[in-house]
Amino acid sequence: MSKKQIKTTVNGVEHEILVDSTWTLLETLRDQLSLTGTKEGCSNGNCGACTVLVNGKSSCSCLVLAPEIDGREVTTVEGLADHGHLTPVQDAFVENSGLQCGFCTPGFMIATTALLSENPHPSENEIRLKLAGNLCRCTGYDKIVRSVQDAAERLSKA
Amino acid sequence: MPNFDYEAPTSLESALEMLARPGEVRPLVGGTDVIDQLKSNRRNADIVIDLKRIPELLNIEANGSGLRIGSAVSCTDVHNFTAENGGYPALSESADLVGSIHIQNRASVGGNVCNAAPSADTIPALLIHEAIAHTVSASGAREIPLIDFFAGPGQTVLQKGEILKELVLPAPSANTASAYLRFIPRNEMDIAVAGVGSLIEVDPSSGVVTKARIALASVAPTPVRAYAAEEFLEGTVIDAAAIDETADLAVGSAVPITDVRGSAEYRKELIRVLTKRTLNICLERLA
Numbered sequence: 001m002s003k004k005q006i007k008t009t010v011n012g013v014e015h016e017i018l019v020d021s022t023w024t025l026l027e028t029l030r031d032q033l034s035l036t037g038t039k040e041g042c043s044n045g046n047c048g049a050c051t052v053l054v055n056g057k058s059s060c061s062c063l064v065l066a067p068e069i070d071g072r073e074v075t076t077v078e079g080l081a082d083h084g085h086l087t088p089v090q091d092a093f094v095e096n097s098g099l100q101c102g103f104c105t106p107g108f109m110i111a112t113t114a115l116l117s118e119n120p121h122p123s124e125n126e127i128r129l130k131l132a133g134n135l136c137r138c139t140g141y142d143k144i145v146r147s148v149q150d151a152a153e154r155l156s157k158a
Numbered sequence: 159m160p161n162f163d164y165e166a167p168t169s170l171e172s173a174l175e176m177l178a179r180p181g182e183v184r185p186l187v188g189g190t191d192v193i194d195q196l197k198s199n200r201r202n203a204d205i206v207i208d209l210k211r212i213p214e215l216l217n218i219e220a221n222g223s224g225l226r227i228g229s230a231v232s233c234t235d236v237h238n239f240t241a242e243n244g245g246y247p248a249l250s251e252s253a254d255l256v257g258s259i260h261i262q263n264r265a266s267v268g269g270n271v272c273n274a275a276p277s278a279d280t281i282p283a284l285l286i287h288e289a290i291a292h293t294v295s296a297s298g299a300r301e302i303p304l305i306d307f308f309a310g311p312g313q314t315v316l317q318k319g320e321i322l323k324e325l326v327l328p329a330p331s332a333n334t335a336s337a338y339l340r341f342i343p344r345n346e347m348d349i350a351v352a353g354v355g356s357l358i359e360v361d362p363s364s365g366v367v368t369k370a371r372i373a374l375a376s377v378a379p380t381p382v383r384a385y386a387a388e389e390f391l392e393g394t395v396i397d398a399a400a401i402d403e404t405a406d407l408a409v410g411s412a413v414p415i416t417d418v419r420g421s422a423e424y425r426k427e428l429i430r431v432l433t434k435r436t437l438n439i440c441l442e443r444l445a
Contacts (some may be wrong), residue, residue, distance in 0.1 A: 002163045021164035021206070024193070044194045045261055046347075057234070057263040063193045064264070065186070067164045068208055111260070132346040133258020 006070035010035070011079030019066035026050045026061040028069075029076060037077040037106045041135070048134030051107035052076050058114040060133075077106035080113065088154035089113050098147030100138035107134050112148050121152055159196055166208040170215070170323075174296045176207050178319040185209055185321050187230045188265035190257060191273045215268075215323065220245070224329045225287075229268030229322040233280070234259075236267045246327065247443065248283035248336035248355045248436075255279045255340065258347050268322050271307065274314050274380070275349075281381040282355030282373035283338045287327045295320035308380035331369075334359040335443035337436040340375065341428045350376045351420040352428035354408070356436035358396065360444055365395045372404070372433060377412035377425050384411040387433065396441065405433040 003018050010033060019028055029035045029052070041049030043062045050061040053075040080087045089112050092098065099105040108131065115122060115130050122130065127148045128141070136144060162184070167173040177183050181204035186192055195201040209215050215230035218239050225246060227236060233253040240250035249267075256262055256270060256279050270280045271291070281304070289304040296319055304325070309315055316322070330336070340353035353375030359368045370391035372384040387407035394400045414425035 004164060022159045022162060043197065045190055045257065048258065048260060051260055058260045059264050060190075060260045063188075063190050063261075065164060065189065065193065065206070065208075067166070068186075068189075068210070070166070114259070129346050130259055133260045 004067040004070070006067055008069045008071070009073045011075060021065070021067055023066040024062050025052070025054075025059075025064035025066050025069055025074070028066040029061060029074070035076050035078050039103055039106060041103070041107075046133075046135070047104070048107040048111060049104055051110045051134065053110060053114060056114070056117075058111050058133075075110070077109055080109060087113070088158055089116065089151040092151035092154055093144075093147045096143055096147040096150050098139065098144045104134060104136045104138075108136070108144060112151060115148070116152055116155055120156060122148070124149070160199070160202050162196070162203040163205040164208065165205060166211050168211045170212050170294065173207060173209060173212055173321070174294065174319070176205070177321060178296045179205065181205065183207060183319070185272075187215075187269045188232065188261075190261050190265040191269065191275075209321070217324075220329075222329060225327040227267055227325045227327070229272075229324055230266050231268070233257075233262040233265050233267055233270070236280075237262070245330055246283070246287055246336065248286060248338040248357065249280065249327075252279045252283040252338040252355070255338075268325060271304070271325065272314055272316065272322055274308050274310075274312050276311055276378060276380055277350045277353070277376040278381065279338070279340055279350060279353060279375065282353055282375050283336070284325060284327070285373035285381060285383060286336055286355045286357035286371035287330065288371070290326045292323045292326055293320050294323040299323070301326075305383055310379050330357075331359055333362055333444065334369070335440040336371075337439035337443070339432045339436050339439070341432060349419065352376045352412075352414070352425045352432060354429060354432035354436050356433065356440055358391070358437065358440045358444075360396060360441075362444075365397075367391050367394055367396050367400075370404075372408055372436075374408065374412055374429055376419075377414040377429060382411055384408040384429075384433070386410055396437070401434050401437045404437065405430045408433040 039049040041047035045060045184203035215228040217228040237253040240246045291302045293300045336357035338355040340350035342348035355373045357371040370388040414422045
């Protein structure tokens with residue numbers, strides 16, 4: 001085990017931190033940077049609760065080693081809203097009740113943000129397929145799909 | 159997690175020097191298999207070598223002679239590149255099936271090969287497109303036909319200190335089509351119960367198959383080619399009867415086990431059905 005000095009930008013803020021070579025990005029975000037919006041679910045890439053953007057690409061932070069993000073940009077759910085103003089994706093999840101217990105919600109919001117930046121008008125099938133890496137055990141998904149469709153509309157009008 | 163050191167070399171030379179160090183040296187690209195294996199003590203490591211900062215390994219390019227895929231190129235990038243440039247439809251669709259979008263953004267096709275799961279979705283597609291694995295180590299380089307790359311479940315012929323550098327696929331001739339299908343009990347995000355990749359080259363004037371390649375996933379300790387089916391199909395006029403016969407022969411190359419995902423009998427039947435379907439998709443793509 002060894003420590004690595006890394007420089008990384010998380011939600012627009014530059015950090016120079018010392019990380020253990022065996023820590024995951026998820027552990028560094030939650031335990032070192034106190035960004036507890038990102039959740040730990042399965043810890044093996046199945047559930048998507050820990051989804052963050054690494055250089056704009058959605059990734060399971062439980063399957064990224066902390067030293068890997070040296071020089072990279074990370075966006076967590078805390079980085080979506082701008083000074084308290086929710087993004088259209090966040091507004092859509094609130095307005096459409098796209099959540100119940102809320103544990104999967106940060107991952108869904110990040111995954112939805114990534115999906116709509118690449119495909120601004122996904123079909124329902126595309127939404128269900130592309131968000132299959134995010135599990136929700138409460139909603140039955142219909143309200144999440146409606147939230148994503150509404151978010152796409154909000155973004156196209158923005 | 160075991161206690162390991164982490165290095166991220168920026169040149170192939172320094173990576174090869176690190177890979178030759180004593181102890182358990184574990185290459186890392188996407189980490190979607192290896193980090194999970196380290197967490198669950200299924201693989202060990204004294205040092206993890208992150209290969210994602212080595213430019214040669216991140217290169218993907220196509221020209222008249224074929225397609226070169228650096229071993230660190232992500233499934234997302236392989237899918238997008240092949241979808242845009244054409245010529246390797248089975249590979250394009252298989253790279254789009256590995257895990258979720260989040261996994262595809264991180265996992266490399268090279269890593270899918272080196273993890274050597276019998277169920278790996280990209281391997282049948284690479285096999286039917288006749289991929290050559292170019293490996294490199296401090297003591298030299300090797301070119302290994304991909305069919306000879308696998309030694310068992312999770313095992314490859316890579317030696318200590320040796321890594322996959324790139325996968326090189328020849329350019330398919332005109333009148334060639336390929337397809338990959340797998341069966342899973344849900345619509346997405348699952349491991350293949352069985353998978354089939356098929357490639358055919360057909361003489362457009364006669365309808366005679368001039369080349370056939372069929373590869374199977376999840377029905378043997380390694381990905382396998384269905385040689386008997388290929389030999390039968392080559393030289394025949396492809397029609398429904400020939401496809402039925404080919405599918406029957408492909409089943410003969412499957413030696414599956416019964417496990418939680420499916421019984422051996424069920425997997426054999428899946429090989430029959432998926433072989434037919436992939437060949438029919440190839441015909442549609444040639445039309």
